[in-house]
Amino acid sequence: xxxxxxxDRQLCFSLYAASRAMTAVYRPxxxxxxxxxxxxxxxxxxxxxxGRGVGDLCGELSLDTGTLSPLLKRLGALGLVxxxxxxxxxxxxxxxxxxxxxxxxxxxxEIPRRLAVAAGMPLADIDELRTILVRLTDSLSTYTREET
Amino acid sequence: xxxxxxxDRQLCFSLYAASRAMTAVYRPxxxxxxxxxxxxxxxxxxxxxxGRGVGDLCGELSLDTGTLSPLLKRLGALGLVxxxxxxxxxxxxxxxxxxxxxxxxxxxxEIPRRLAVAAGMPLADIDELRTILVRLTDSLSTYTREET
DNA sequence: AGGATTTATATTGCACACAACTTAATTGTG
DNA sequence: CACAATTAAGTTGTGTGCAATATAAATCCT
Numbered sequence: 001x002x003x004x005x006x007x008d009r010q011l012c013f014s015l016y017a018a019s020r021a022m023t024a025v026y027r028p029x030x031x032x033x034x035x036x037x038x039x040x041x042x043x044x045x046x047x048x049x050x051g052r053g054v055g056d057l058c059g060e061l062s063l064d065t066g067t068l069s070p071l072l073k074r075l076g077a078l079g080l081v082x083x084x085x086x087x088x089x090x091x092x093x094x095x096x097x098x099x100x101x102x103x104x105x106x107x108x109x110e111i112p113r114r115l116a117v118a119a120g121m122p123l124a125d126i127d128e129l130r131t132i133l134v135r136l137t138d139s140l141s142t143y144t145r146e147e148t
Numbered sequence: 149x150x151x152x153x154x155x156d157r158q159l160c161f162s163l164y165a166a167s168r169a170m171t172a173v174y175r176p177x178x179x180x181x182x183x184x185x186x187x188x189x190x191x192x193x194x195x196x197x198x199g200r201g202v203g204d205l206c207g208e209l210s211l212d213t214g215t216l217s218p219l220l221k222r223l224g225a226l227g228l229v230x231x232x233x234x235x236x237x238x239x240x241x242x243x244x245x246x247x248x249x250x251x252x253x254x255x256x257x258e259i260p261r262r263l264a265v266a267a268g269m270p271l272a273d274i275d276e277l278r279t280i281l282v283r284l285t286d287s288l289s290t291y292t293r294e295e296t
Numbered sequence: 297a298g299g300a301t302t303t304a305t306a307t308t309g310c311a312c313a314c315a316a317c318t319t320a321a322t323t324g325t326g
Numbered sequence: 327c328a329c330a331a332t333t334a335a336g337t338t339g340t341g342t343g344c345a346a347t348a349t350a351a352a353t354c355c356t
Binding site: 184 | 311312313314315316320321322
Binding site for chain 2: 004005006009010011012013014015016017018019020021022023024025026028037041044045047048061062105108109111112113115117118119120121125126128129130132133134135136137139140141142143144147
């Protein structure tokens with residue numbers, strides 16, 4: 001039992017620690033842009049495809065509205081996005097980048113390079129890691145859904 | 149630039165998503181024990197070695213006192229740990245498991261098995277993943293330290 | 297048409313994370 | 327010894343995450 005628990009500890013903790021270490025690397029970089037890590041993820045999603053409903057973003061980032069609603073409000077207060085009720089469906093709110101939000105992308109483009117340095121591993125390894133993580137996430141979230 | 153940013157997105161997001169998916173799997177299991185995921189990590193650390201200072205735990209879990217102090221207070225309120233000022237150094241507070249805290253370990257021993265099922269990958273793959281994550285975390289946190 | 301159900305978003309409450317600050321005890325230095 | 331510097335833990339403030347609930351609009355059903 002001891003061994004099993006310590007194995008468990010290594011497993012779950014390594015993921016938890018890596019994720020926090022990653023955001024710690026991003027923090028000073030994103031501070032310069034005046035945004036947080038989850039806010040950056042939202043912007044990345046919007047830079048790829050602008051003008052999406054709150055629900056779309058929730059699905060894509062697998063985040064709750066309880067997380068995204070106030071976050072989007074903060075991005076709005078920063079002048080990076082606009083929130084607009086759809087006339088066709090008054091329940092929906094469309095999120096669109098402002099000029100300032102689009103402009104921020106230029107400042108963000110150096111981030112990946114910095115991160116690659118910080119990670120200190122070849123791109124091939126990073127890509128393999130990413131592949132495993134995606135598979136793991138799929139498996140874990142399928143399990144979570146089925147157990148509910 | 150587009151490609152670089154979308155690559156970055158895949159990298160950082162996959163880690164972030166995997167970590168949250170992992171805690172989502174633990175949540176219902178830990179609910180039965182009445183504790184949260186970070187509280188579980190603290191207990192795992194204490195089950196391995198009991199009677200440690202707050203600073204020790206901060207170091208081991210790489211968490212701030214701003215996170216651990218209230219968390220340990222909650223574990224205390226649950227009757228799982230005791231907090232005692234050291235007579236030899238009145239600044240230090242030693243955290244020790246209560247009888248109840250030690251007993252909880254028996255209920256926790258089935259957790260690793262459940263997790264392995266949820267992860268849906270062979271132990272060898274999981275272990276490889278863990279190895280990569282530890283290496284990544286080391287590299288990232290070294291970078292963070294050096295950039296400060 | 298009209299009321300129940302569903303859907304989209306927002307709000308509330310609690311527990312992290314972490315930066316910045318505070319408090320109190322110990323150590324180091326002249 | 328006195329007093330500055332350091333160390334250990336706790337507190338405050340902001341921003342997530344997420345469950346549970348609220349609100350309001352659209353849809354379904356008869």
